Amino acid sequence: MVGMEYQGADNELQKKKRFRRKIESEEEDEDYEVIRIRQREDGRTTSNEIESLRILSRQKYLKKRELKKLQELRDEIVDEEYLFEGVSLTEAEILGLRYKKRLCDVANKKRRLSVEEEEDASEYRIPEVYDREGAVDQQKRFSAALQRYRDDPEGGVSPQKAWEDHQSRKATLNYGSRNKKQTSDQEDYPFVFEDQIEFIKASVMAGEEFDDNVLNGKSHDNAAAKSAASDKIQEERKTLPIYQYRDAFLQAVNDYQVLIIVGETGSGKTTQIPQYLHEAGYTKRGKVGCTQPRRVAAMSVAARVAKEMGVKLGHEVGYSIRFEDCTSENTVLKYMTDGMLLKEFTDEPDLASYSILMLDEAHERTLPTDLLFGLVKDIARLRPDLKVLISSATLDAEKFSDFFDSAPVFKIPGRRFPVEIHYTLAPEADYMDAAIVTALQIHTREPPGDILMFLTGQDEIETAEEILKQRTRGLGNKIAELIICPIYAILPTELQAKIFEPTPHGARKVVLATNIAETSLTIDGIKYVIDPGFCKIKSYSAKTGMESLQVTPISKASANQRAGRSGRTGPGKCFRLYTAFNFQHDLDDNSVPEIQRTNLLNVVLTMKNLGINNLINFEFMDQPPSEAILKALELLFALSALDKKGHLTKVGKRMAEFPLDPMLSKMVVASDKYKCSEEIITIAAMLSVGNAIFYCPKDKRVLAENAKISFHEGNVGDHIALLRVYNSWKETNFSTQWCYENYIQVRSMKRARDIRDQLEGLLEKVGIELTSNPNDLDAIKKCITSGFFPHTARLQKNGAYTTLKHPQTVYVHPSSGLAEVLPRWVVYHELVLTSKEYMRQVTEVKPEWLVEIAPHYYQMKDVDDPALKKMPRGKGRIG
DNA sequence: GAGCACTGC
Numbered sequence: 001m002v003g004m005e006y007q008g009a010d011n012e013l014q015k016k017k018r019f020r021r022k023i024e025s026e027e028e029d030e031d032y033e034v035i036r037i038r039q040r041e042d043g044r045t046t047s048n049e050i051e052s053l054r055i056l057s058r059q060k061y062l063k064k065r066e067l068k069k070l071q072e073l074r075d076e077i078v079d080e081e082y083l084f085e086g087v088s089l090t091e092a093e094i095l096g097l098r099y100k101k102r103l104c105d106v107a108n109k110k111r112r113l114s115v116e117e118e119e120d121a122s123e124y125r126i127p128e129v130y131d132r133e134g135a136v137d138q139q140k141r142f143s144a145a146l147q148r149y150r151d152d153p154e155g156g157v158s159p160q161k162a163w164e165d166h167q168s169r170k171a172t173l174n175y176g177s178r179n180k181k182q183t184s185d186q187e188d189y190p191f192v193f194e195d196q197i198e199f200i201k202a203s204v205m206a207g208e209e210f211d212d213n214v215l216n217g218k219s220h221d222n223a224a225a226k227s228a229a230s231d232k233i234q235e236e237r238k239t240l241p242i243y244q245y246r247d248a249f250l251q252a253v254n255d256y257q258v259l260i261i262v263g264e265t266g267s268g269k270t271t272q273i274p275q276y277l278h279e280a281g282y283t284k285r286g287k288v289g290c291t292q293p294r295r296v297a298a299m300s301v302a303a304r305v306a307k308e309m310g311v312k313l314g315h316e317v318g319y320s321i322r323f324e325d326c327t328s329e330n331t332v333l334k335y336m337t338d339g340m341l342l343k344e345f346t347d348e349p350d351l352a353s354y355s356i357l358m359l360d361e362a363h364e365r366t367l368p369t370d371l372l373f374g375l376v377k378d379i380a381r382l383r384p385d386l387k388v389l390i391s392s393a394t395l396d397a398e399k400f401s402d403f404f405d406s407a408p409v410f411k412i413p414g415r416r417f418p419v420e421i422h423y424t425l426a427p428e429a430d431y432m433d434a435a436i437v438t439a440l441q442i443h444t445r446e447p448p449g450d451i452l453m454f455l456t457g458q459d460e461i462e463t464a465e466e467i468l469k470q471r472t473r474g475l476g477n478k479i480a481e482l483i484i485c486p487i488y489a490i491l492p493t494e495l496q497a498k499i500f501e502p503t504p505h506g507a508r509k510v511v512l513a514t515n516i517a518e519t520s521l522t523i524d525g526i527k528y529v530i531d532p533g534f535c536k537i538k539s540y541s542a543k544t545g546m547e548s549l550q551v552t553p554i555s556k557a558s559a560n561q562r563a564g565r566s567g568r569t570g571p572g573k574c575f576r577l578y579t580a581f582n583f584q585h586d587l588d589d590n591s592v593p594e595i596q597r598t599n600l601l602n603v604v605l606t607m608k609n610l611g612i613n614n615l616i617n618f619e620f621m622d623q624p625p626s627e628a629i630l631k632a633l634e635l636l637f638a639l640s641a642l643d644k645k646g647h648l649t650k651v652g653k654r655m656a657e658f659p660l661d662p663m664l665s666k667m668v669v670a671s672d673k674y675k676c677s678e679e680i681i682t683i684a685a686m687l688s689v690g691n692a693i694f695y696c697p698k699d700k701r702v703l704a705e706n707a708k709i710s711f712h713e714g715n716v717g718d719h720i721a722l723l724r725v726y727n728s729w730k731e732t733n734f735s736t737q738w739c740y741e742n743y744i745q746v747r748s749m750k751r752a753r754d755i756r757d758q759l760e761g762l763l764e765k766v767g768i769e770l771t772s773n774p775n776d777l778d779a780i781k782k783c784i785t786s787g788f789f790p791h792t793a794r795l796q797k798n799g800a801y802t803t804l805k806h807p808q809t810v811y812v813h814p815s816s817g818l819a820e821v822l823p824r825w826v827v828y829h830e831l832v833l834t835s836k837e838y839m840r841q842v843t844e845v846k847p848e849w850l851v852e853i854a855p856h857y858y859q860m861k862d863v864d865d866p867a868l869k870k871m872p873r874g875k876g877r878i879g
Numbered sequence: 880g881a882g883c884a885c886t887g888c
Contacts, residue, residue, distance in 0.1 A: 294885065322887050339887040347888070366885070458882055489884065515884050536883040549883060594885090602887090659887035691882065755887095762888085814880035834881070 197437055199422035202580045205563055230310050237275075237308060240268030242412050249273070249410060250280050253356075253387055257380060258407040260400045261391040264414025265564065269391055270297075270360055271305050274333045277356055278309075283332035285385065286355030291338040293366045294520060295321040302326070302335040309333075322659070323754050338368035342375075345610055346656075350379055351386070358389040363396055363557065364519065365593035365621075367603065374619045375610070377404060393557065396590055403621045417567040419529075423580040431532035432460060434577045436467050439510050442528050442575070443482055449527025449572075450509040452517060452565055456536045456551050461486045461512045462698060468510065481507040487521075488514040490692040493747045499523055518561055522568065529566040529574040531559060533582070539597045542627040544808055547599065548833035555591045559583065595624045601662045604632040605641060608648045609656035638790055638857050639666045654766045658759065660684055667787030668759065669768070674783040676773035677763055679723055683784070685756035686722035687829055687841060692748045693725065694815070704743035712817030717843030719784050719829075720777060721817050726752060782853065785845050788827040789854040793839060794847075795824045801839065803831075804850075804862060813838040825850075825863075 237243065242263065252259055263269040274288045282288060292298040302319035311317055318327030320336040327334055338359070345351065359372055373390075380388050390400050390407075397409050428434035435453055442451055455461050465484050472482045485499040503509040503525060511523055515535050535558070536549045554562075559576065566572025576583065595603065603624070604615065612618055615629055636642045639662060641652030648656070655665035664684045671680035686693065696704040711721040711728075725742075729749055732738040739746040763770055773779050793801035793810055799822060801810050810831060812819045816839075818826070829841030847863035 320888090325888085337886065339885095343888050364885090368886070456883070488882090490882070518884080520884065538883070551883095606887095657888085688887095696881085758887090765888090815882085819880080832882095838881085 196441060197428070197434055197577075198425045199438075199575055200425055200580075201420055202423050203421045205419040205421060205560065205567070205574075233308050233310075237268075237272065240272060241266070241414065242268040242272050245410075245412055246272075246276055249412075250276060252408065252410050253277065253280075253282075253389070256408055257384065257386070258377075258388045258390070258404045260397055260404065260407050260409045261389055261412065262393070262397045262409055263391060263412035264393065264416065266416050267412045267414045269412055270301050271308065273358060273389065273391075274335075274356075275305060275309065278333055282355050282387070286353055287332055287334050288356045288358065289334050289336065289341060289351075289354045290358040290360055291336055291341050291369065291372065293338055293361050293364050293369065295337055296520075297361075298335045298337050299326075302333075305333060305335075323758065338366055338372060342368045342371060342606065345375055349610070350383060352383075354386065356387040356389065358391060360391045362390045362400060363392040363590070365591075365595075367594045367598065370593060370595045370621060371603065371606065373403065373621050377619060393561075396557075399621070403619075416564060417569070417571045419563050419567040419572045419574055421563060422573065422575045423583065424577055425579070427579055427582065428532075428577050431534065431577050432464060435530050435532050436464060436471070438530050438575050438577065439468065439482075440471060442530075443508055443510070444479055446528065446573070448508065449570075450503055450511065450523070450525045451528045451530060452511045452513060452523065452526045453530040454517065454532060454535070454562055455512055455514065456534050457514060457549075458488050458490070461488055461514070464512050468512075483507055483509045485509055485511045486513075487511060487516060489516050490695075490745070492695055492745055517565065518558065522565075524569060526566055526568065527570065527572050529562055529572065530577065531562045531574060532577045533559065533587070537591070537597070538594075540599050540628070542625060542631040544806070544831070544837075545599075545631070546831045546833045546837060553587055555588045556583065557590050559587060593622050595620065596622055598628075600624055600628045600632040601635055604629065605636060605652065605656055605662050605665075608636075608642065608646075608652065613646060635790060636662065638854070639663065639787070641666070657762055657766050658684075659755075660688055660759075663787045663791070664688060665787070667784055668763075669766070670783050670786035671771075672768045673786075674773065674779040675771040676776070676780050676783055677768055677770055678772035679774060679780050680783050681756055681759040681763065682726045682752075683719050683723050683780075685752045685759060686726055687719070688755055689748045689751045691815070691840065692745055693722065693752075695743050695745050700743070707742045707744075708817075715818060715821045715823075715844070716777060717781070717818060717826075718816050718841040719843045720780065722841075723780075725749075726756075781843055781845060782849055784843055785827055785849050786853050788829065789850055789857060791828045791831075791839075792845070792850060792858075793826055793828060795822055795826075801826065804858070808837065810837045810839050812842050813840045816840070816842045818842050818844065 242249070261269060261273070270290065270292075274290050277283065277288050290301075292301065298319045298321050302317055303313050306313040306315075306317040309317060313319075314326040315328055315330050317333045318325075318331040318335070320327055320334060320340050322337065322340065341357075351357065357376055359369055359376065362369060362373075376388055380386055388404070390404065392400055397411075401407050401409050424434070432455070435455070439451055439453060453464070455464060465486055468482065468484050472479065481504075483503060487496055487499050499509075499511050499513075500523070509525070511517065511526070517523065518535075531554075533554055534551050535554050537552050538547060538549055540547050563572075563574035563576075566574050578586075607615060607618065615633075633642065633646060636652065637644075637646075639651075639655070640649055641655050641662060643649050651666070651669060654669050655662055658665040658668055660668065664687060668677070668680055668684050671677040674680075694704065694708055711724045712718075716724075725744060726749070728742075729735070729738060729744070734749075734753065736746050738744075739749060760770065790805060792804040794804060795801055796809075799811075801812070802808065803810055810828075812822065812826070813832070821844075823844035825845050825847050826839070826842045827845050828839035828843075830839075832838050832840055850858045850863055851860055
């Protein structure tokens with residue numbers, strides 16, 4: 001018991017506290033780290049010494065961080081042993097825990113060794129902690145700090161720097177700005193840029209019912225307060241805005257079957273409402289279920305509520321998310337992902353075990369939540385005893401009310417700090433440039449506080465990072481340090497950690513983020529938001545079956561959400577790089593819900609599996625385009641998941657069991673026939689984690705490409721290459737180091753392993769034997785073809801391809817191993833429209849397979865091809 | 880020659 005050795009004396013409260021600390025990144029920061037740094041630098045931010053001082057202090061910081069992270073690992077072991085005490089663990093969980101303990105041992109040994117060695121921070125690599133993906137994940141992102149040193153080239157005058165020096169000389173520098181920016185006196189000789197942008201302050205998004213006393217008491221909540229006894233927790237509950245509406249709320253629930261709740265972040269609705277209902281006795285009749293769009297939210301809210309109720313997580317209060325069911329027979333308050341409740345509908349169509357359902361964050365309009373609206377409305381008619389709560393942000397409450405037959409709207413004021421909204425005086429032609437200039441303006445003129453800049457994607461973020469580095473480097477010591485932190489979903493975990501590190505005293509952090517920072521993660525200390533007003537959203541064309549990501553203006557709701565990110569821990573400012581007129585007249589109130597801009601294959605299969613045969617009569621809050629429904633029906637019919645009447649077939653029933661895209665499910669179901677289910681579920685798992693397996697940083701492109709080549713040896717195609725990647729990783733006993741060496745994303749691989757494990761379990765349920773056929777690549781490819789025959793393309797003379805069934809011109813994606821091979825016939829995983837129409841994940845097939853595997857879909861004439869003319873005619877010809 | 884964000888008994 002490695003963990004217990006260190007924590008043996010801990011009492012339960014402390015353990016719980018620690019657990020909460022780890023999963024509630026929103027509320028908890030690393031205050032003591034800030035203090036330490038502050039003491040070390042101690043205001044000595046004068047002259048040229050600052051750079052070397054900073055490096056030194058960071059090295060020290062890293063050492064301490066190593067210790068801290070080791071401690072966290074120990075804590076985690078204790079937490080897990082505590083949390084799952086008395087709960088029977090799955091084999092994977094036991095293995096995971098054992099792994100952590102071993103890791104902890106190894107780390108201890110390594111530390112002892114390295115203490116004896118010469119200090120060399122740049123060479124040390126902290127081993128990454130194994131985890132199942134989940135809430136704790138973000139807390140383990142610790143090796144980024146090392147990366148920062150590697151990224152920072154030592155001095156050296158590059159052409160870029162020379163250029164930048166020249167540029168900066170063009171800018172006007174008013175003497176006196178040095179080291180001034182951290183003082184509160186912002187009028188004092190601000191640094192003036194040539195191309196500055198003028199903003200006007202247009203409005204203030206005030207926190208409704210804003211109460212300073214309550215706020216200060218709450219937000220400056222620190223470690224001392226947290227260790228207080230449980231009556232203190234109960235007191236805290238009473239300070240939440242929702243508390244004074246408790247009785248009125250319970251009365252409303254009593255009076256009406258469906259209630260729309262409007263409450264902003266911070267009102268306490270998610271944590272308090274289920275507790276109120278429990279206290280009012282609703283849980284005697286059945287569970288209270290509360291859905292969340294994200295796993296982390298479901299986990300952390302459940303943990304918080306368990307703490308408030310003074311019960312063990314997983315007992316009266318639990319959560320249920322994919323790969324992890326932390327509930328028991330005693331669970332009466334159940335938090336879960338929306339997708340999970342959707343799955344529960346399959347087993348329990350009337351949800352009889354629930355007395356109340358709360359669909360939280362309904363305004364996000366995720367695909368599963370949109371389906372749940374219709375389903376819940378339907379069963380509410382059959383079950384008058386079932387109460388339904390729909391909780392949403394303000395802008396669309398009426399729409400929800402209309403959908404649920406004019407259900408009453410219950411408003412709960414939110415609680416947040418006021419945010420000043422600034423608009424540009426004139427539209428900005430180049431929002432990237434405008435964003436960078438704005439960031440520098442804030443940096444030189446505004447009081448301390450970090451900046452969050454929203455950009456649309458990785459490319460923009462990388463560009464912005466470079467420009468910002470150049471421009472600030474050119475200014476040297478004339479301005480305070482600006483720490484640049486990129487964050488986007490496919491950035492490797494250890495590099496993401498950077499944004500959670502506290503900003504050193506005297507410096508300012510600027511976080512360059514995609515939409516990930518809008519809802520999915522919260523960064524402490526953000527005081528300024530720069531919002532260019534764009535994001536990339538997925539759109540789908542049913543006609544071509546093509547998905548694309550397009551840079552689109554955001555909605556008003558989105559803009560307000562972004563602005564709110566600056567007012568979480570104190571008054572904030574939001575700089576919108578568009579005019580007030582643009583905001584009022586050009587932005588939509590809400591974003592187009594996903595159900596109207598996505599491939600509906602999975603939605604339709606899910607609905608059919610729920611017994612909804614008449615899709616036209618199903619009540620959607622927003623009807624998806626009928627072409628998309630037709631396209632999905634057509635495709636499901638081709639895959640033999642539906643019969644001619646549109647009813648689910650046996651194959652379709654089996655397919656619906658798998659949490660995969662239906663074409664992947666079909667491939668898995670077909671693996672029974674080709675005796676290669678081992679290989680196929682690996683491929684399916686790798687494909688479902690998306691295109692985030694290979695990591696290709698700009699500066700190491702050649703190395704990354706070389707690492708990739710070996711998996712493609714023999715031009716086996718992208719599917720088989722993914723299989724090889726997974727199997728090689730497995731051979732190294734799932735080594736993290738191996739991933740680093742091969743430029744492969746550990747996080748994605750772990751996710752693939754989780755999915756694969758789940759699929760393996762489901763195979764048994766569906767009655768497919770686990771069989772391996774690793775050397776018969778044709779069998780594997782045929783199996784892939786069984787799922788993906790509708791995605792066939794044939795080579796043209798000019799190097800382009802034409803899709804077979806609905807002809808259009810497409811190309812092999814440059815990331816494909818076959819991009820330079822160009823086989824005559826290929827099946828592809830998906831079509832994406834970026835700069836061109838690309839097929840992503842491509843494998844070569846033989847045309848005769850198509851007729852063999854899908855005779856109802858392709859006839860010999862479809863695959864007639866000059867190369868085939870040599871074959872004896874008539875062979876395999878259908879009717 | 881290229882990469883928004885989530886999620887699934």
